Amino acid sequence: MATVLSVSGSPSAASRTARLLRHLDRRLTAQGHEVIPLDVRTVPAEALLGADVRHPAIVEATELFARADGVVIGTPVYKAAYSGLLKSLLDLLPQYGLVGKTVLPLATGGTTAHVLAIDYALRPVLSSMGAAHIVQGWFTLDKDIAVDDDGTLTVARGAAEALAQVVDRFSDALDGRTAPVAAAGRAA
Ligand SMILES: Cc1cc2nc3c(=O)[nH]c(=O)nc-3n(C[C@H](O)[C@H](O)[C@H](O)COP(=O)(O)O)c2cc1C
Numbered sequence: 001m002a003t004v005l006s007v008s009g010s011p012s013a014a015s016r017t018a019r020l021l022r023h024l025d026r027r028l029t030a031q032g033h034e035v036i037p038l039d040v041r042t043v044p045a046e047a048l049l050g051a052d053v054r055h056p057a058i059v060e061a062t063e064l065f066a067r068a069d070g071v072v073i074g075t076p077v078y079k080a081a082y083s084g085l086l087k088s089l090l091d092l093l094p095q096y097g098l099v100g101k102t103v104l105p106l107a108t109g110g111t112t113a114h115v116l117a118i119d120y121a122l123r124p125v126l127s128s129m130g131a132a133h134i135v136q137g138w139f140t141l142d143k144d145i146a147v148d149d150d151g152t153l154t155v156a157r158g159a160a161e162a163l164a165q166v167v168d169r170f171s172d173a174l175d176g177r178t179a180p181v182a183a184a185g186r187a188a
Contacts, residue, residue: 002102002174003034005068009075009086011041016145017108021074023153024106024167028072031171036064040089048088058092065093070102070174071131073122077109077139081121090125099130104170105137106163108145115139135173138166 006025008018018039025035038061040048047055053062065071075082090097103126105118118137126134140163144156155163 002069004070006072007038009083011085017074072104074106077114077117096130102133103131107139
């Protein structure tokens with residue numbers, strides 16, 4: 001069993017990214033992993049924007065990263081890259097805060113024009129932080145993620161299948177069963 005930190009970098013209170021991550025968390029939990037959710041939007045803004053690495057919330061987040069064997073990083077695409085909120089937390093972690101960790105990068109976005117944002121924007125940051133193994137990521141179109149009034153999440157079939165596959169590869173990598181896969185993909 002691995003410990004997985006599942007990080008949503010969306011500032012939105014009604015975030016599709018966060019809901020998608022919590023949905024995928026359940027698949028990882030069913031596979032025997034301990035999953036710890038972290039919504040960066042719950043970290044006090046003054047700590048993030050003031051780069052206060054001694055703030056208890058930043059210390060706690062840093063410890064959660066240190067404890068994790070695997071990290072799921074989910075972000076909405078903003079201006080063709082990851083969110084500034086996510087970057088504001090990553091900036092406060094140690095330079096090599098992902099050393100030895102397996103990472104699954106996920107993004108949601110409004111246009112397939114930015115399907116490669118994981119690869120050209122997020123992946124280099126994760127690499128620079130020393131991630132041991134960044135498995136294949138996935139970009140999901142926001143229109144493929146529906147949330148009912150009662151909070152029920154529905155993911156379009158093609159996207160759901162692709163996400164299940166990348167989550168399972170991540171899970172296998174945590175268990176030491178797979179080789180790295182390089183490219184990010186997108187929902188069909
Ligand atoms: C400020 C802002 C900028 C955005 N920029 C992009 C963009 O450049 N490319 C894109 O594909 N989607 C863009 N979007 C759409 C979001 O990435 C998309 O709706 C995403 O699923 C939102 O995730 P969330 O609900 O978790 O915040 C943008 C949305 C906002 C609010």
